C-alpha cells in the first residue's frame with residue numbers, strides 16, 4: 001500500500017526553490033520556502049501535528065517498539081511508525097542543516113539520528129536525474145517520505161520483476177520490506193530533491209543490483225556523507 005502523494009497542482013503551488021549559502025565549499029543546500037500544504041496535515045487533527053524534527057525523533061523509539069511488540073505490518077494503517085510519519089509535517093528550516101549535496105555522486109546519505117540498535121533516520125539528497133541501484137532492506141522496514149521535489153520509486157518482486165513505477169511529490173509516504181520485494185529510488189526531475197528515510201533496525205550493508213539479473217548481486221556498504229549535520233566524508 002502506498003499513501004498517495006500531493007496532487008501535482010498543489011505541489012506546483014507549494015514549491016519555490018531558493019539557494020542557501022554553500023557548506024564548506026560543497027554544493028549549496030537547496031531549500032524550499034515554507035508552505036502549509038501537506039498530504040499528512042489534512043488527515044490529522046491540528047493539535048496532533050508534529051512540526052519539529054526533534055519531536056519527531058523523540059517519538060521514533062516508542063513507535064518502532066510498539067510496531068514490533070504488536071507485530072503490526074510496516075505501512076499498515078495502524079502501524080505506529082506510519083502514523084507518526086503521517087502526523088509529521090516538517091519545515092525545511094527543520095532539516096536543511098542535514099541537507100548536504102555532492103554533485104560527484106548520485107545522492108548523499110545524511111544521518112539525522114540513530115540509537116544504533118533499533119532505528120536510524122537519514123536524509124537523502126538526490127541530484128537531478130540520478131537514482132540508486134535496485135536494493136534490498138535487511139531490516140524490519142523502510143519508511144520514506146518526500147520532503148522536497150519529486151522521488152521516483154520503481155518496485156520489483158523478489159525475483160526482480162518490475163511490479164510498479166511511480167513518481168511521488170512532496171509529502172508522499174511510502175514503505176517497503178524485503179517481504180514485499182525490492183526497489184530503486186531516484187530523482188526523475190531536473191532539480192534537486194530530498195527524502196526522509198527511517199530504517200528499523202539499522203543495517204550496515206545491503207544487496208544491490210545494477211540490472212534485473214538476480215544472480216548479479218553486489219554487497220553495498222552503507223556509508224554516510226554527513227552525521228548530525230557535519231560532513232564526515
Ligand SMILES: [Fe+2]
Nearest residue numbers: 135142183185
Ligand atoms: Fe531503499
